Amino acid sequence: MAMSQAAFKAEQALGHGDNATTAQDITNPAFSKEWQHPTEKMKALAWMGKNKVEIVEVPKPAVIEPRDVIVKVTGSTVCGSDLHLLHGVVVELQKGDILGHEFCGVVEEVGSDVTKLQKGQRVVASFQIACGECYYCKQKLSSQCERTNSNTIENAMYGGRTAGMFGYSHFTGGFAGGQSEYTRVPYGDVNLLPLPDDVPDEKGLFLSDVLATSWHAVVDTGVKKGDTVAIWGAGPIGQMAADFSLINGASRVIMIDANWRLEYVKDRYPNIETIDFSKLGKGESVTSKLKEMCDGRGPNISIECAAGEYAKGWAHYFEMMLGLETDTSELVNEMITSTRNFGSCGITGVYVGFTNHFNIGSLMERGIRLIGNGQAPVHLYWESLLKMIQEGKIDPMKMVSHRVRLEDLDKVYYKFDAKEDGMQKVYVETRFSQPAAQGSPSLTTY
Ligand SMILES: NC(=O)c1ccc[n+]([C@@H]2O[C@H](COP(=O)([O-])OP(=O)(O)OC[C@H]3O[C@@H](n4cnc5c(N)ncnc54)[C@H](O)[C@@H]3O)[C@@H](O)[C@H]2O)c1
Numbered sequence: 369m370a371m372s373q374a375a376f377k378a379e380q381a382l383g384h385g386d387n388a389t390t391a392q393d394i395t396n397p398a399f400s401k402e403w404q405h406p407t408e409k410m411k412a413l414a415w416m417g418k419n420k421v422e423i424v425e426v427p428k429p430a431v432i433e434p435r436d437v438i439v440k441v442t443g444s445t446v447c448g449s450d451l452h453l454l455h456g457v458v459v460e461l462q463k464g465d466i467l468g469h470e471f472c473g474v475v476e477e478v479g480s481d482v483t484k485l486q487k488g489q490r491v492v493a494s495f496q497i498a499c500g501e502c503y504y505c506k507q508k509l510s511s512q513c514e515r516t517n518s519n520t521i522e523n524a525m526y527g528g529r530t531a532g533m534f535g536y537s538h539f540t541g542g543f544a545g546g547q548s549e550y551t552r553v554p555y556g557d558v559n560l561l562p563l564p565d566d567v568p569d570e571k572g573l574f575l576s577d578v579l580a581t582s583w584h585a586v587v588d589t590g591v592k593k594g595d596t597v598a599i600w601g602a603g604p605i606g607q608m609a610a611d612f613s614l615i616n617g618a619s620r621v622i623m624i625d626a627n628w629r630l631e632y633v634k635d636r637y638p639n640i641e642t643i644d645f646s647k648l649g650k651g652e653s654v655t656s657k658l659k660e661m662c663d664g665r666g667p668n669i670s671i672e673c674a675a676g677e678y679a680k681g682w683a684h685y686f687e688m689m690l691g692l693e694t695d696t697s698e699l700v701n702e703m704i705t706s707t708r709n710f711g712s713c714g715i716t717g718v719y720v721g722f723t724n725h726f727n728i729g730s731l732m733e734r735g736i737r738l739i740g741n742g743q744a745p746v747h748l749y750w751e752s753l754l755k756m757i758q759e760g761k762i763d764p765m766k767m768v769s770h771r772v773r774l775e776d777l778d779k780v781y782y783k784f785d786a787k788e789d790g791m792q793k794v795y796v797e798t799r800f801s802q803p804a805a806q807g808s809p810s811l812t813t814y
């Protein structure tokens with residue numbers, strides 16, 4: 369049995385905590401009669417095992433708690449975080465779990481206690497499921513809600529839990545995701561933001577995650593006027609973090625990666641500098657290059673938008689394969705040694721557990737502030753980000769390389785993973801989507 373499924377069995381044996389106020393482990397309406405509409409069916413993308421996803425036909429979800437909202441999905445996408453699920457790096461997946469944590473749509477049905485939303489309203493969901501009332505939710509730190517995830521292994525490993533999340537394994541509560549035609553949203557009036565008419569789905573969708581995450585990475589790590597910012601990972605999160613750094617007054621932004629995405633960046637953001645680490649000369653490293661580019665001292669802010677599963681050298685590759693660590697320390701060490709003394713480093717790319725060979729000496733001696741940015745608290749930012757879209761200050765469509773159909777999403781996962789066909793952020797349409805908004809890439813079918 370794959371590690372991911374074995375961990376879920378262990379969780380079942382241990383039993384959940386008693387903190388959650390919404391039902392756990394409802395990852396596919398097909399798994400229980402109580403969770404499904406009696407007659408209607410829908411298509412969805414399900415995890416079927418390590419490196420395997422499939423489009424399945426399952427019952428449409430039903431309202432099971434009074435504050436549930438059923439959303440008819442009109443836009444969805446794939447995140448770099450979904451690759452950690454595909455690879456089985458994030459644990460506690462079960463065969464058939466419906467994935468997807470970024471989606472928008474139309475309210476289809478509301479539970480009896482939903483007061484703020486009505487059938488027919490256009491909405492976007494936050495990737496995290498928050499109760500709206502606990503200690504963290506009162507401060508809008510919705511990603512750390514205390515009442516939507518009762519996972520015991522996460523609590524033991526981390527000394528605390530995150531909120532529940534859509535389509536993100538039983539480790540974060542076990543909720544069916546939004547890469548589907550319908551999704552059940554617990555605490556619907558907390559976790560859905562109405563979209564105004566002047567914001568098309570093609571832009572509003574990205575309030576679910578990528579916009580809030582990259583904005584949070586920038587403000588939480590402390591980017592301010594005149595800063596020099598280095599960003600590891602030129603995926604959608606890194607690109608938007610670069611854009612937001614400039615909006616927040618950074619005077620220079622340098623992006624580090626090793627593929628065609630750097631060209632994509634150069635094309636769209638002519639002011640951003642790049643380092644392709646695969647093309648460094650003998651004796652050169654990302655750290656030496658950054659020092660050379662930045663007065664011999666390096667950037668004062670570094671942000672990790674890649675992930676702990678991407679080992680660079682054989683040593684960490686084998687340590688991870690043998691289970692001696694879950695994440696490589698190479699990128700974080702590179703950030704620490706590259707950053708100017710007393711500068712700050714933020715980690716937004718996903719890290720799952722433990723790492724070896726961490727350069728604690730450089731961190732301590734040179735006064736580097738290392739910040740875990742956390743799963744981003746979407747509710748803290750999504751209203752102001754929506755305003756920035758309306759005012760034309762940000763254009764989320766800049767990231768979008770493809771428009772695809774939900775029916776093709778399994779193939780899209782593999783292409784996104786392999787970084788084929790210039791694919792990065794996709795807009796996934798369903799049979800309920802409106803015609804493409806102006807500026808959207810035309811539909812690609814597979
Ligand atoms: N904290 C949060 O709330 C949150 C939310 C969303 C996504 N994320 C995470 O942010 C990360 C980025 O997301 P994305 O959608 O842009 O992912 P992505 O997979 O599309 O992009 C990641 C990029 O990192 C690059 N990369 C890999 N190893 C590298 C290295 N050693 N140095 C520099 N670059 C390297 C890859 O080539 C790729 O272009 C992912 O780990 C994702 O899980 C975090």
Ligand SMILES: [Zn+2]
Binds near residue numbers: 449577
């Ligand atoms: Zn995500």
Ligand SMILES: [Zn+2]
Binds near residue numbers: 501505515
């Ligand atoms: Zn809460």
